[in-house]
Amino acid sequence: MKITLKVWRQKNGKTPGNFNTYTLPDVSEDMSFLEMFDVLNDELIRKGEDSIAFDHDCREGICGMCSMYINGRAHGPLTGTTTCQLHMRHFKDGDTIVVEPWRASAFPIIKDLMVDRSAFDRVIQAGGFISVNTGNAVDANSIPIPKEDADKAFDAAACIGCGACVATCKNASAMLFVSAKVSQLALLPQGQPERNMRVKKMVEAMDEEGFGNCTNTGACEVECPKGISLDHIARMNRDYLVSNIVD
Amino acid sequence: MILDAKIPEGPIADKWTRYKATIPLVNPANKRNIEIIVVGTGLAGASAAATLGEMGYKVKAFCFQDSPRRAHSIAAQGGINAAKNYSNDGDSVHRLFYDTIKGGDYRSREANVHRLAEVSTAIIDQCVAQGVPFAREYGGLLDNRSFGGVQVSRTFYAKGQTGQQLLLGAYSALSRQVGRKQVQMFSRHEMLDVVIIDGKARGIIARDLVTGKLERHFGHAVVLATGGYGNVFFLSTNAMGSNVTAIWKAHKKGAFFGNPCFTQIHPTCIPVSGDHQSKLTLMSESLRNDGRIWVPKKKDDSRKAVDIPEDERDYYLERRYPAFGNLVPRDIASRAAKERCDAGYGVGSSKMAVYLDFSDSIRRLGKDVIEARYGNLFEIYEKITGEDPYTTPMRIYPAVHYTMGGLWVDYNLMTTVPGLYATGECNFSDHGANRLGASALMQGLADGYFVLPITIGEFLSKDIRTKAIPTDHPEFEKAEKEAQDRIARLMSIKGNKPVDHFHKELGKVMWEYCGMARNAEGLQKAKKMVQDIRASFWKEVRIPGAADETNPELEKALRVADFLELGELMIDDAYDRNESCGGHFREEYQTEDGEALRDDNNYAYVSAWQYKGDNQPEVLHKEPLVFENVKLVQRSYK
Structure with a gap:
């Protein structure tokens, strides 16, 4: 099928960017969206032009590195799908597709479709862990955890840190990402000792990075490729309030 | 040079304990002054960097991805083994040790494997303490499942995302140390060379992938944890960025390369769909617990799977291996699939696939149970193929998945270069000629949490008086200049073909002649072909853009240039080993019924290759494998 792409090109964070239009006459419906970019880049290089820079690595929907904003939606039109798992059979012959990078001031553009998401790492470094040194652990079965709690913690922990929640939010809020980690650890007995401190530190770090506030529109939940629930934001808000009262 | 594996004295079950009790230590005040690089x-890598940071060392950690959380361990699906015996099915440290040695077709080192089995239990404890949400029973205790090549249930898992959860656990421990400033993190950095001063590894040259700038970093020791080199085949289940560069550069600086030809072909991957294919996606081995593998009994049967009646289906694994059935080890399952497809019984449009069928299990257990166990895998399958595995059997075919070979290391995980360590998949040490499922995660975390942080002390304890070496030292300058020149040379070629063109050509040759089955004649042919591809790469490659900016094509070119050298060594190694063992199947050496035929009299050794300079043949050293605790027999899963 014939596909027309309007792709955001930007040399680096200091120069302004613009959309370039490319036409691909023969796209297979079995291709993934990123494989279509491979084919386009192959052609650009053979023509002596600069290839399009985009982030990607595992190409199986789990590393969280791919990050395209496709036709106004983070990771494209399918729910629960990362860009690398989006296949061209979901588009039609003759379609024009607009591809942009994640847009959020906390995620500065590096080049073309690549952005800097290191703000997420810094939020985790502020408190997204349980302080247990290697060798300190007790036997894994010494603390039973109700299956329901373990499953809920798993659902929160399934976050891949891709940043689609931030990219899609009109406020560029990182609440879904941060709350997923806060919630995972708050649901487990091992996470209790640091529970109050953790939520405060992580929220503080989140604010410092310049993410926007949450206005509960729920856009993040809709676009999250891993279906992380808005419930986690509610849980984090409650914990945050409690931690302030405890103080 | 005689290879000394430095295996401690004493009975196998006491070696590690005794070693730990007698190893020289570094006191806390000295640890503060010692810097360690982890790549x-x-x-x-994350577990080592975190643990070394906790111990008080100053650590610098590097990754080429935009965040340490994205390393390809994240994609491991099925699980992690540990000899906990929570299932009360007769498991023990010895049994895990034995299964691993046998599964590896008797080509791994006993002492290392036993240590791995010993520390396996502590890994689970550590991960649970970090908040890793493993699957649990209703009583709140941990659930286990079984995996290929064993008869106990010792695999801990978190749905089909075990690697993700374990990596995020290690990442959280690492992040904690970054927050405490014990670890300095360098994301989007790629190591381009190791710096050796007075015979010891003392630092690295890394390229900042955003600015393109080359940087020099000093460390009293350098730890490589850079994963496998399966992308030498172009198509593999590895991430797009997974590469051999760090260990290949180390190899060229004196680290011997162990068993380079030992690669694992995973039996259950989604088949190739066309020339545009950029990578292959694994369907976890755990699926073989409930899925049955079959092909039609009739050649070139073009009916749909559901239209083929039961008595016209050949469940070839159950037929050939009644004792293990669909749960035979990976190498055996892969070869059996290839055998059926080569014989004309393959399915799908390419005829290079077999069915993995869940209809029996869905009938027996209900769709809900199957969905709870494998829901996310079924979703991945449907996304990629557009087919629903609940109603129509999956099509699968083997693909390159893991490399057992890697840098040769001694018991301390140190390479033949003093102060240079290799951990996880990038060393050769624990899996012999074939790795068992759910053992890669175990080895990565064993090395990083429990082995390396202790064994590295032996080297560092003698180094406490060494002051940080300034990075204007001539050896740093030399290494940086070499990296700079290589980049300049690549950029100046300005040919007419992109990097991928050469990578795909290399991959085809490696898969055809050095893949699931090999023979002497094909290997000789392939050696010449790889040399030719390499020569044309250096004449015709085109890299757009500049070296001093973000340039993904340059990154690829630097990696592929190294794969083009590694490929030849893999071929040499496969040619040298005149036997079949594990994933290394030489067609000349097989039993009457087509099973791998080992030659223990002549090939019970680790091949350790020494680089001798450009265009010089590498020199083969042999570390004899001594088996004192396991009797060598032909593997039988019948």
């Missing part, structure tokens, strides 16, 4: 932040 790679997958399970092996």
Whole structure:
């Protein structure tokens, strides 16, 4: 099928960017969206032009590195799908597709479709862990955890840190990402000792990075490729309030 | 040079305990002054960097991805083994040790494997303490499942995302140390060379992938945890960025390369769909617990799977291996699939696939149970193929998945270069000629949490008086200049073909002649072909853009240039080993019924290759494998 792409090109964070239009006459419906970019880049290089820079690595929907904003939606039109798992059979012959990078001031553009998401790492470094040194652990079965709690913690922990929640939010809020980690650890007995401190530190770090506030529109939940629930934001808000009262 | 594996004296079950009790230590005040470089932040690297930081060392950690959380350990699906015996099915440290040695077709080192089995239980404890949400029973205790090549249930898992959860656990421990400033993290950095001063590894040259700038970093020791080199085949289940560069550069600086030809072909991957294919996606081995593998009994049967009646289906694994059935080890399952497809019984449009069928299990257990166990895998399958595995059997075919070979290391995980360590998949040490499922995660975390942080003390304890070496030292300058020149040379070629063109050509040759089956004649042919591809790469490659900016094509070119050298060594190694063992199947050496035929009299050794300079043949050293605790027999899963 014939596909027309309007792709955001930007040399680096200091120069302004613009959309370039490319036409691909023969796209297979079995291709993934990123494989279509491979084919386009192959052609650009053979023509002596600069290839399009985009982030990607595992190409199986789990590393969280791919990050395209496709036709106004983070990771494209399918729910629960990362860009690398989006296949061209979901588009039609003759379609024009607009591809942009994640847009959020906390995620500065590096080049073309690549952005800097290191703000997420810094939020985790502020408190997204349980302080247990290697060798300190007790036997894994010494603390039973109700299956329901373990499953809920798993659902929160399934976050891949891709940043689609931030990219899609009109406020560029990182609440879904941060709350997923806060919630995972708050649901487990091992996470209790640091529970109050953790939520405060992580929220503080989140604010410092310049993410926007949450206005509960729920856009993040809709676009999250891993279906992380808005419930986690509610849980984090409650914990945050409690931690302030405890103080 | 005689290879000394430095295996401690004493009975196998006491070696590690005794070693730990007698190893020289570094006191806390001295640890503060010692710097360690860790390259790679997958399970092996992140766990090592975190643990070394906790111990008080100053650590610098590097990864090429935009965050340490994205290393390809994240994609491991099925699980992690540990000899906990929570299932009360007769498991023990000895049994895990034995299964691993046998599964590896008797080509791994007993002492290392036993240590791995010993520390396996502590890994689970550590991960649970970090908040890793493993699957649990209703009583709140941990659930286990079984995996290929064993008869106990010792695999801990978190749905089909075990690697993700373990990596995020290690990443959280690493992040904690970054927050405490014990670890300095360098994301989007790629190591381009190791710096050796007075015979010891003392630092690295890394390229900042955003600015393109080359940087020099000093460390009293350097730990490589950079994963496997399966992308030498172009198509593999590895991530797009997974590469051999760090260990290949180390190899060229004196680290011997162990068993380079030992690669694992995973039996259950989604088949290739066309020339545009950029990578292959694994369907976890755990699926073989409930899925049955079959092909039609009739050649070139073009009916739909559901239209083929039961008595016209050949469940070839159950037929050939009644004792293990669909749960035979990976190498055996892969070869059996290839055998059926080569014989004309393959399915799908390419005829290079077999069915993995869940209809029996869905009938027996209900769709809900199957969905709870494998829901996310079924979703991945449907996304990629557009087919629903609940109603129509999956089509699968083997694909390159893991490399057992890697840098040769001694018991301390140190390479033949003093102060240079290799952990996780990038060393050769624990899996012999074939790795068992759910053992890669185990080894990565064993090395990183429990082995390396202790064994590195032996080297560092003698180094406490060494002051940080300034990075204007001539050896740093030399190494940086070499990296700079290589980049300049690549950029100046300005040919007419992109990097991928050469990578795909290399991959085809490696898959055809050095893949699931090999023979002497094909290997000789392939050697010449790889040399030719390499020569044309250096004449015709085109890299757009500039070296001093973000340039993904340059990154690829630097990696592929190294794969083009590695490929030849893999071929040499496969040619040298005149036997079949594990994933290394030489067609000349097989039993009457087509099973791998080992030659223990002549090939019970680790091949350790020494680089001798450009265009010089590498020199083969042999570390004899001594088996004192396991009797060598032909593997039988019948």
